[in-house]
Amino acid sequence: MPIHTVKSYEDELALLDKKIAQMGGLAEHNLAQAFDALQRRDPRQAEMVVVADQAIDLLERDIEEQVIEMIARRQPLANDLRHVMAALKITSDLERIGDLAKNIAKRAGAIAEVSHPKPVISGLGRMVELALKQLKSVLDAYADHDAERAIEVWRDDQQIDAMYNSLFRELLTYMMEDPRNIGLSTHLLFGAKNLERVGDHTTNIAETVHYLVRGEPITDDRPKGDDTSLTLVTKHE
Amino acid sequence: MEHQIVQDASIAEVPVAGPTITARDVNVFYGEKQALFDVSVDINRNSVTSFIGPSGCGKSTFLRCINRMNDTIPICRVTGDIRLDGENIYDTDLDVVELRARVGMVFQKPNPFPKSIYENVAYGPRIHGLTRSKKELDELVESCLEKAGLLKEVHDRLDEPGTGLSGGQQQRLCIARAIATRPEVILMDEPCSALDPIATAKVEELMDELKANYTIIIVTHSMQQAARVSQRTAFFHLGKLVEVGDTRQIFTNPRNKRTQDYITGRFG
Ligand SMILES: Nc1ncnc2c1ncn2[C@@H]1O[C@H](COP(=O)(O)OP(=O)(O)OP(=O)(O)O)[C@@H](O)[C@H]1O
Ligand SMILES: [Mg+2]
Numbered sequence: 001m002p003i004h005t006v007k008s009y010e011d012e013l014a015l016l017d018k019k020i021a022q023m024g025g026l027a028e029h030n031l032a033q034a035f036d037a038l039q040r041r042d043p044r045q046a047e048m049v050v051v052a053d054q055a056i057d058l059l060e061r062d063i064e065e066q067v068i069e070m071i072a073r074r075q076p077l078a079n080d081l082r083h084v085m086a087a088l089k090i091t092s093d094l095e096r097i098g099d100l101a102k103n104i105a106k107r108a109g110a111i112a113e114v115s116h117p118k119p120v121i122s123g124l125g126r127m128v129e130l131a132l133k134q135l136k137s138v139l140d141a142y143a144d145h146d147a148e149r150a151i152e153v154w155r156d157d158q159q160i161d162a163m164y165n166s167l168f169r170e171l172l173t174y175m176m177e178d179p180r181n182i183g184l185s186t187h188l189l190f191g192a193k194n195l196e197r198v199g200d201h202t203t204n205i206a207e208t209v210h211y212l213v214r215g216e217p218i219t220d221d222r223p224k225g226d227d228t229s230l231t232l233v234t235k236h237e
Numbered sequence: 238m239e240h241q242i243v244q245d246a247s248i249a250e251v252p253v254a255g256p257t258i259t260a261r262d263v264n265v266f267y268g269e270k271q272a273l274f275d276v277s278v279d280i281n282r283n284s285v286t287s288f289i290g291p292s293g294c295g296k297s298t299f300l301r302c303i304n305r306m307n308d309t310i311p312i313c314r315v316t317g318d319i320r321l322d323g324e325n326i327y328d329t330d331l332d333v334v335e336l337r338a339r340v341g342m343v344f345q346k347p348n349p350f351p352k353s354i355y356e357n358v359a360y361g362p363r364i365h366g367l368t369r370s371k372k373e374l375d376e377l378v379e380s381c382l383e384k385a386g387l388l389k390e391v392h393d394r395l396d397e398p399g400t401g402l403s404g405g406q407q408q409r410l411c412i413a414r415a416i417a418t419r420p421e422v423i424l425m426d427e428p429c430s431a432l433d434p435i436a437t438a439k440v441e442e443l444m445d446e447l448k449a450n451y452t453i454i455i456v457t458h459s460m461q462q463a464a465r466v467s468q469r470t471a472f473f474h475l476g477k478l479v480e481v482g483d484t485r486q487i488f489t490n491p492r493n494k495r496t497q498d499y500i501t502g503r504f505g
Contacts, residue, residue: 002503078497215490
């Protein structure tokens with residue numbers, strides 16, 4: 001793409017992308033650290049994630065302010081308009097991902113005293129791994145203006161949904177086996193739900209990237225993997 | 238008011254959605270030099286179409302084809318087909334004076350006649366014999382000034398020279414003059430380039446109102462103005478029509494790369 005006749009405009013767009021990349025990197029890092037704190041039952045590390053989330057919030061505000069200023073001063077059009085609007089939407093999804101990581105960290109702190117069921121933790125581990133891979137992929141798609149890659153991410157979200165489904169059932173069983181597991185299991189279940197929500201925000205970003213590149217929304221039908229809202233405990237009795 | 242009735246009937250005849258103007262394969266030459274290449278475009282009725290493009294791309298040239306103002310330039314030659322309500326405007330039988338009454342024009346620089354405000358507006362209707370009495374003409378002048386959003390500012394000084402008005406007022410006077418012959422089409426060539434933001438907003442508001450009854454084409458160098466006032470936008474480059482489409486689409490998702498580069502300020 002040829003660059004802007006006004007160079008400072010070009011610089012501002014590049015700066016916006018730099019901030020998004022930075023914010024995405026922090027969100028990835030915090031999510032990984034939050035799970036690590038959970039897995040290792042390390043309340044100090046969990047606390048660090050909670051503190052580190054502030055940097056993400058600050059970046060969100062910074063990006064918002066820059067976008068508002070650019071709209072006021074540059075009145076971006078066409079791909080530039082889609083660019084600044086995409087940044088504005090992505091920053092808010094990344095902020096939510098940061099919050100979800102923080103929430104996992106808080107739960108990690110709350111259940112650090114009790115030992116965790118191994119299969120559930122390794123299930124969560126696989127979910128985190130996939131969520132991180134998806135997040136990284138969508139951030140690359142944004143940086144490279146790669147609509148195909150965005151569609152891939154968007155499709156693959158159903159895998160996270162499927163993982164959430166199976167963890168959901170596993171935790172239900174675990175709770176029914178012994179009511180003393182309910183406290184711990186509830187935290188782990190919310191943890192899994194948080195990861196599923198991270199996947200949804202990543203999917204939002206994929207849709208935004210697609211619109212940014214192609215100027216139109218993704219039109220494919222995506223198979224929906226999460227059916228837990230239709231699941232009843234009695235089914236398992 | 239006979240003319241009014243005839244015009245209303247002709248509007249009723251054609252489907253409202255159909256284009257007022259259809260241009261096919263229009264080529265324009267100034268002597269040896271070709272300024273427009275195979276321009277084909279439909280201009281929608283009762284809406285505003287904006288023409289955008291870099292300086293010298295042929296916007297004014299194309300605008301001047303629509304009311305045959307190019308006829309006044311001796312070296313200028315036009316080929317192709319331009320129809321107004323299906324009627325070939327380059328037909329040898331066509332009365333050019335009448336055509337220019339049907340297709341009014343407003344220029345970049347406000348150019349009122351060196352006459353009174355009243356005479357500026359009354360001139361057209363008088364030479365075209367649109368009114369039968371002094372009273373009717375008075376009413377017409379007043380209603381045109383009203384429609385142009387100028388009446389309040391000038392009602393007590395209609396006898397003063399039009400050239401004594403401010404730039405923005407002069408431009409609205411020229412618009413009043415353009416609509417006085419009850420045209421179907423109003424061509425505006427950068428009508429706001431010499432106006433301050435308030436006068437510009439008034440002209441834009443006026444266009445918004447006028448489009449209920451007129452077909453308007455505006456040439457503008459302001460992307461924001463084109464985005465604000467028009468329903469359709471046509472992008473010209475090097476004498477060719479590169480892209481025409483819904484204004485919303487052109488400014489959010491242009492199909493052509495050259496359009497995108499131009500409207501985002503990436504033209505080298
Ligand atoms: N009267 C004329 N005699 C000779 N060449 C002309 C004449 N009018 C225009 N041209 C040429 O035709 C081409 C198109 O000019 P035109 O005035 O239509 O451009 P434009 O798009 O209106 O530009 P601008 O935005 O600067 O008003 C230019 O190359 C110009 O030099
Ligand atoms: Mg011009």
